[in-house]
Amino acid sequence: MSLTELLQVEHLAKRYGDQIALADVAFDVREGEVLGIIGPNGSGKTTLLECLAGLQPADSGQVRWLGQALPRDRRKRAMFYIPDGIAPFAEHPVQAVLRFMASTHRQSTKAMQDATEALGLGPVLHKTVGTLSKGYRRRLLLALGLIAPHPMLVMDEPFDGFDLRQTRDVMMLLRATAKNGRALLLSIHQLGDAERICDRFVLLSAGSVRGRGSLHELRQRSGTSDGNLEDIFLALA
Amino acid sequence: MPSPDLIRTSAPFLPLLGKELRDLFAGRALWALLLLLSPLVGYSFIQAVSLYAEASRPAAQFPELARGLSPFDGIEVPTLGALYLATTLLFPFIAIRTIGAEKQNGGLKLLLQMPYSIPELIGTKLLTLLVAWLLALIPCLSALAIWLALGGHLGAGETLNLLLGHLLYMLVITGISLFAASLTDNGATAAIMTLAFTIGFWVLDFAAAGQGGAVQAIATLSLTAILRGFEQGIFSLAILAATVAAAVGLLALAGLWLPPGLAIRHKLVFSMLVIATATFVMFGAAQLHVYGDVTEDRRNSFPLPGANALASLGGRLTVIVNLSAKDPRFMDFHRSLLGKLRRTVPDVRVVVTSGRSSLFNTGDDTYGLIAYQYDGREASSRSTSPEEVLPLIYGLAGIDPPKSDAEETYPGYPLVVDATNAGSWFYVALPLLLLVAWALQSGLPRRARQILARK
Numbered sequence: 001m002s003l004t005e006l007l008q009v010e011h012l013a014k015r016y017g018d019q020i021a022l023a024d025v026a027f028d029v030r031e032g033e034v035l036g037i038i039g040p041n042g043s044g045k046t047t048l049l050e051c052l053a054g055l056q057p058a059d060s061g062q063v064r065w066l067g068q069a070l071p072r073d074r075r076k077r078a079m080f081y082i083p084d085g086i087a088p089f090a091e092h093p094v095q096a097v098l099r100f101m102a103s104t105h106r107q108s109t110k111a112m113q114d115a116t117e118a119l120g121l122g123p124v125l126h127k128t129v130g131t132l133s134k135g136y137r138r139r140l141l142l143a144l145g146l147i148a149p150h151p152m153l154v155m156d157e158p159f160d161g162f163d164l165r166q167t168r169d170v171m172m173l174l175r176a177t178a179k180n181g182r183a184l185l186l187s188i189h190q191l192g193d194a195e196r197i198c199d200r201f202v203l204l205s206a207g208s209v210r211g212r213g214s215l216h217e218l219r220q221r222s223g224t225s226d227g228n229l230e231d232i233f234l235a236l237a
Numbered sequence: 238m239p240s241p242d243l244i245r246t247s248a249p250f251l252p253l254l255g256k257e258l259r260d261l262f263a264g265r266a267l268w269a270l271l272l273l274l275s276p277l278v279g280y281s282f283i284q285a286v287s288l289y290a291e292a293s294r295p296a297a298q299f300p301e302l303a304r305g306l307s308p309f310d311g312i313e314v315p316t317l318g319a320l321y322l323a324t325t326l327l328f329p330f331i332a333i334r335t336i337g338a339e340k341q342n343g344g345l346k347l348l349l350q351m352p353y354s355i356p357e358l359i360g361t362k363l364l365t366l367l368v369a370w371l372l373a374l375i376p377c378l379s380a381l382a383i384w385l386a387l388g389g390h391l392g393a394g395e396t397l398n399l400l401l402g403h404l405l406y407m408l409v410i411t412g413i414s415l416f417a418a419s420l421t422d423n424g425a426t427a428a429i430m431t432l433a434f435t436i437g438f439w440v441l442d443f444a445a446a447g448q449g450g451a452v453q454a455i456a457t458l459s460l461t462a463i464l465r466g467f468e469q470g471i472f473s474l475a476i477l478a479a480t481v482a483a484a485v486g487l488l489a490l491a492g493l494w495l496p497p498g499l500a501i502r503h504k505l506v507f508s509m510l511v512i513a514t515a516t517f518v519m520f521g522a523a524q525l526h527v528y529g530d531v532t533e534d535r536r537n538s539f540p541l542p543g544a545n546a547l548a549s550l551g552g553r554l555t556v557i558v559n560l561s562a563k564d565p566r567f568m569d570f571h572r573s574l575l576g577k578l579r580r581t582v583p584d585v586r587v588v589v590t591s592g593r594s595s596l597f598n599t600g601d602d603t604y605g606l607i608a609y610q611y612d613g614r615e616a617s618s619r620s621t622s623p624e625e626v627l628p629l630i631y632g633l634a635g636i637d638p639p640k641s642d643a644e645e646t647y648p649g650y651p652l653v654v655d656a657t658n659a660g661s662w663f664y665v666a667l668p669l670l671l672l673v674a675w676a677l678q679s680g681l682p683r684r685a686r687q688i689l690a691r692k
Contacts, residue, residue, distance in 0.1 A: 031241055055349065057503075072499075076352070077244050077246055077352075087342045088342050092259055100256050104253065
């Protein structure tokens, strides 16, 4: 089945002074797929996602949506980005945050309830966000992503703060979300997690793309016929 | 299956306002401001009433002394002086928090992705801060209500004008604070930047006191200068328009620097454009020659027939003042004549020729002389009294001195009254009410019930 290319990224580059953060990055994201940006800490994953979301200026490069140029100020109409390591709305009850997200995007109460149920937020609805554990805060952010109506969801380290069982549950939820047609772009540094959830991968090292494609394609390219993602990454990076 | 089309970017306004208000009330800064402001206003008010009562006592024996007793100067301005202090030193913390907290906890990254434009985000923050300022007015308005209850008098026009001055001052402080918060990565740096501005202007005012020339010209741009005219009972369209332009410019800069996705060079270019536009508008606004003397005793105006005659002058009146700006005569001349002439005559040019002269060592026989030129004619005088100078100007303009009608004389409002009992409101009751409101909104009773239920 040929999936529609939603997002095309070409020649994306970004520098912090003399340091190259992203160099000539190119890939595409297709409808209903989970694409993983894979790389070690400092490889440029977060910078890439923030440049895509329009939260950091890129030095050069093009971003297209369904073949049309998607300027920085219109990115929020295509994708919703959930950053890593943020702790927003600390003084708000969880329910108020979910309702805020739903009402600003004119989403139904059912969408809010579905997200609450899917992420198991029922027991903490009346607690303020600041009093939640890291795992619950992460679930809340994922719930916001599920409520958002954007055709593409971008998440930075979505499994941080979850134990094994929770990670598995969230993976199932994200797979179901992708099955419904949304594209998911995930930045993951745990290669095992990435291998379990992603359809395709973009291997990033020192700001450059070292390989992209499905596990099978990457194995062929790296010459590691039965290697796992770690073997492939070490062979290509 | 969701459509791959781009989603719409408009969103209802109320959820955003609700979120901002929740942030405002959840923070400690607002409650700290209100709790500090209550005793501060109370102390200012009780002291003002005490001094006013002292000044009013002789008026019982000498009714002509009553004419000098205006509650506007005696009660309102000093009471609202506490609000000025709070707006300068405490309000920036509330304003900075609206952006600074979201920058620090990462909430801004989510907020910028919501379907709101930057002007909507900044406008909502401004509206929220307006609510905060209105809450800060509660102690001030309660002081004025107590004054009325004690039998005092308030002039509606001068009171509203004074409140307008404070509102404009708050707008500029808010603009500076939001801009600083947008520019910097943490609230502490933004607070230092803002206070450097506000306290810097205090220093400038202090340095410019009694000075002439460039220092004084710069000092007219100070933040406190916004309020000064309103505290004298003068409504100035020029100040109003220029202040609004400055506030809008600062808010535009805040909006420009808020999104991290715009490249620095673009931000700098757009900032230059905003600053140039705001400066142009402010310069244009400064040319607006519309003033209103809203005081009940019309202290800032010439008597009406004279004012009408001066307002009809078609040519330029040049006033050459050979006095040092530090000279008390200059200050007296400015208060009783020059300021009124500037507000009344459509085209006045003032030349101060002795700005550098020392008060005691001028070595110049013409020192103290003030020359008036109109339509090629000139007259001069050393007087600073309108009764002597105005006939000179009428003579130069070739108009008959207008006859003074028997204007209604300002009666004055002496009142000997003790307001020390109001201390129980400002020092006890109002702070307690504020603490209860703080506890209620923070969910303290609910948490207490939960703890008790667990026991």
